[in-house]
Amino acid sequence: MNGGTFTPGVEKARAGIYFNFKSTALQRVGIGDRGTVALPVQTSWGEAKKFVSISSVEDLNRKVGINIDDPSLLLYREAAKKAKTVLLYRLTEGEKAAATIGDMSVLARHGGSMGNSISIRIQPNVLDTDKRDVLTFVGTDEVDRQTVGTIEELQPNRFVEFNGSGILETTQGTFLLGGANGTPSNADYTAFLEAAETEYFDTIALPVQGNEQLKATFTSFVKRIRDRQGIKVQGVLANYPGDFEGIINVTDGVILEDGTEITPELATAWVAGASAAATFRQSLTFMEYQGAVDVLERRDEEEVIQRLGKGEFLFSFDPRDKTVSVERDINSLTSFTSEKNQLFRKNKIIRVLDGINNDITSEIKLLIKTRKEAGNDIPANDDGIQFIRTLCSVYFTTLEENDGITNFDPETDLDISLNQDRDGFLINAGVQPVDAAEKFYFNVEVR
Structure with a gap:
């Protein structure tokens, strides 16, 4: 679903949910998950x-x-x-480390310097002398072991790929070389x-x-x-x-x-x-x-x-x-206007505004989905206005109960009407954010 900001009086060409945040109508949120x-x-x-x-x-x-x-x-x-x-x-992928052991070539699965810590050990199998144990190490940790008779039987593992044909040549430990991060x-x-x-x-x-x-x-x-x-x-x-x-x-x-x-x-x-x-x-x-x-x-x-x-x-x-x-949880905003005052430099405020965008968008999408599954849409009339009013009222009330905003009154702080094309809603909300206590002033009297 489309979204973003809007300019009052200018209709959008695409269907969507659009927000316009102003200092006089700060819309705060944070109920959704973050992290x-x-x-x-x-x-x-x-x-x-x-x-x-x-x-x-x-x-x-x-x-x-x-x-x-x-x-x-x-x-x-x-x-x-x-x-x-x-x-x-x-x-970046970087350069892959590689090694050659007899007729077999070994190539790291990924580029990077860690490939240089990969080594291959090939030794006779104790139960079948016609076969070889091929061990892959990362540092001192064994990460793969295969018992095969020929090079062709080897399968790639998480760290290396094998290529070649013929009989495996034994080695006490051959390191891959040439890996670089880029x-x-x-x-x-x-x-x-x-x-x-x-x-x-x-x-x-x-x-x-x-x-x-x-x-x-x-x-x-x-x-x-x-x-x-x-x-x-x-x-x-x-x-x-x-x-x-x-x-x-x-x-x-x-x-x-x-x-x-x-x-x-x-x-x-x-x-x-x-x-x-x-x-x-x-x-x-x-x-x-x-x-x-x-x-x-x-x-x-x-x-x-x-x-x-x-x-x-x-x-x-x-x-x-x-x-x-x-020192202070602020962003880079320094040019303040009547629409974006100094409150907008505080990241706590921005997190609330951003949360409102994300959470109410999700709530409206859920409402649309629920009604479509029932064979209906949100009507662009007084009934639709009531749907949106109820959704916003419940949401902002929940936000107030969780110390996000204060003094919220759905009767005076929510104004919802049909847009000019009568295919959507214009929602004006006024809320008073609860800021974080950052300054503490004490008057200490000596008695």
Whole structure:
């Protein structure tokens, strides 16, 4: 079903559900499930140009085949600290490792440096001396064992393919060589964005340094799917003043317990994961960055205030308990208007607005489906208005009961009428959001 934003007085050509959010009619939500982040990575193994949904270490081992401690999974580890699900997208295939053992050639199933840790051992079978045991190892772990008489009988496994003919030559262990990860190009990242259009996620990260052209393309992508397609996601990148509520601009980095430096572009993974997992009742302000012991650059109060004014997402170090936390959960919006005021710079507010888009769209689609199964449509008349009024009233009341909004009155805060073409509805809703407490002022009197 089509969606996106609309301009009052201009009718859409395609059927769909369209939203127009304004400061005077903030529509908040967050009842739907969240927690999925789309993340481009350059790993040492795995199928390239394809999204893989990872929700656990078991998923990672089974679907990708890389150990969680692999250095190439740094971005995944940071995103997974908060995200429920990480949609991993391997950007490039890289070079495949290979080896030759007698008349047999062995080729890694995927490109990448992990292929260089694969070895093949061929030894006589203890029960049948005419046959050979062919063992495949990744590091010191045996991952496959086959007992065959000739090369032709070997079957490919998860890690290698065998080719050749004739008798197998024994070896105590031959390593594959030549595996390399490759370097992603702009075209690889563009392919990532194109593939992301058919996936469902809450946030999407672009963990690259520099490359203003690619960042501009990424920002345009997020704007397009938010405003034209009605898919409400937020993009996270580093050192780019997007001036848009759908873009979070990370300009700070952290230092992990083991000394690893998480630069701003690497920190986009954690920010995207934490933002994806945050509910409509939760701001990331004051949230601790797990495993971080310091920031890359400590700033004085004046600089912090200046950077916040520029829409930068910052981390703060507290020397009292040696923790690192989010300074303020804001996006890159800095150009405020009567339709998008300063509330729109707060990601908690945006998560609620985005949730309304997603949840009410789902509710209306369900209503349409239910009525069609019963042989009816939603009528474009007073009865249809009542259907939509009831749906919205129940939804916003539920949102209020869950501390998303307050003071909601369906009689005065909902105005529903037929559109100009009399084939749909114009819904005006006024709600008062419940913000997160971020400032605490104390008057302490000495007695």
